[in-house]
Amino acid sequence: MKQNVRVWDAPIRLFHWALPPLIGFMWYSGEQGGEWLLWHIRVGYVVATLLLFRLIWGLIGSQTARFTQFIRGPKAILAYMRGQLPEDQIPGHNPLGALMVMALLAALLFQVVSGMLSSDIDSYMYDGPLIHLVGSEWSEQITVWHKQGINYLLALIAVHVGAVLFYLWGKKTNLIRPMVTGIKPIDSDAELDRVEFIPPIIALVTLVVSAGAIYTLVTRL
Numbered sequence: 001m002k003q004n005v006r007v008w009d010a011p012i013r014l015f016h017w018a019l020p021p022l023i024g025f026m027w028y029s030g031e032q033g034g035e036w037l038l039w040h041i042r043v044g045y046v047v048a049t050l051l052l053f054r055l056i057w058g059l060i061g062s063q064t065a066r067f068t069q070f071i072r073g074p075k076a077i078l079a080y081m082r083g084q085l086p087e088d089q090i091p092g093h094n095p096l097g098a099l100m101v102m103a104l105l106a107a108l109l110f111q112v113v114s115g116m117l118s119s120d121i122d123s124y125m126y127d128g129p130l131i132h133l134v135g136s137e138w139s140e141q142i143t144v145w146h147k148q149g150i151n152y153l154l155a156l157i158a159v160h161v162g163a164v165l166f167y168l169w170g171k172k173t174n175l176i177r178p179m180v181t182g183i184k185p186i187d188s189d190a191e192l193d194r195v196e197f198i199p200p201i202i203a204l205v206t207l208v209v210s211a212g213a214i215y216t217l218v219t220r221l
């Protein structure tokens with residue numbers, strides 16, 4: 001028997017589903033270059049805000065969003081891989097999936113930070129807002145890494161989507177629906193404590209603070 005349990009809060013779901021169009025736009029505008037870079041930078045601030053929000057939410061947010069709740073050691077990862085920790089008994093990210101989540105967030109963070117330090121080598125019209133912190137030589141090197149970084153990020157996303165589809169078709173476990181609705185079917189025999197949720201107003205305040213912090217970073221630093 002399964003019971004429907006609310007596992008993902010709205011902030012996590014909104015954060016997640018904002019990413020595919022935003023990353024798609026960042027990739028396309030970066031590839032186009034030229035005038036597109038103006039919007040590449042502006043939308044980059046949106047990505048930076050959402051990422052900062054997610055990092056803070058990983059510290060103070062709802063239970064399934066918190067890093068301390070889902071980052072597990074090698075023992076738990078091995079137990080999960082041996083099938084000793086069934087997916088339908090885990091309310092949030094499984095120990096293996098958690099590695100993927102951290103890799104995706106780290107790759108996003110690398111892109112955001114390196115983007116802010118990159119220069120527009122073709123026209124120097126649309127430089128990142130923080131290049132003065134590193135000087136032009138370093139900035140040009142960081143631009144090379146920023147351009148390579150998107151390929152690693154896209155590769156990680158391909159593995160991520162591939163894994164989700166493997167769960168769907170190979171293991172007959174739909175992880176996508178819970179990420180859309182927030183509700184996951186959990187084994188009724190699983191001894192779960194109630195999943196703890198933080199009120200959405202706190203998420204909204206965190207988002208506004210994140211936007212303010214990014215604005216201050218790019219205009220005042």
Ligand code: HEM
Nearest residue numbers: 019020023092093094097101104105157161164175176179
């Ligand atoms: C730009 C593309 C994408 C990025 C950067 C991305 C990133 C992420 C991140 C960071 C998480 C962790 C959520 C959190 O705790 O904050 C996650 C989870 C998840 N993503 Fe994606 N994602 C992308 C596209 C997709 C797509 C297209 C699908 C569906 C086919 C998908 C399905 C899922 C699911 C089901 C989870 C939850 C996994 C679980 O149950 O543990 N993602 N994704």
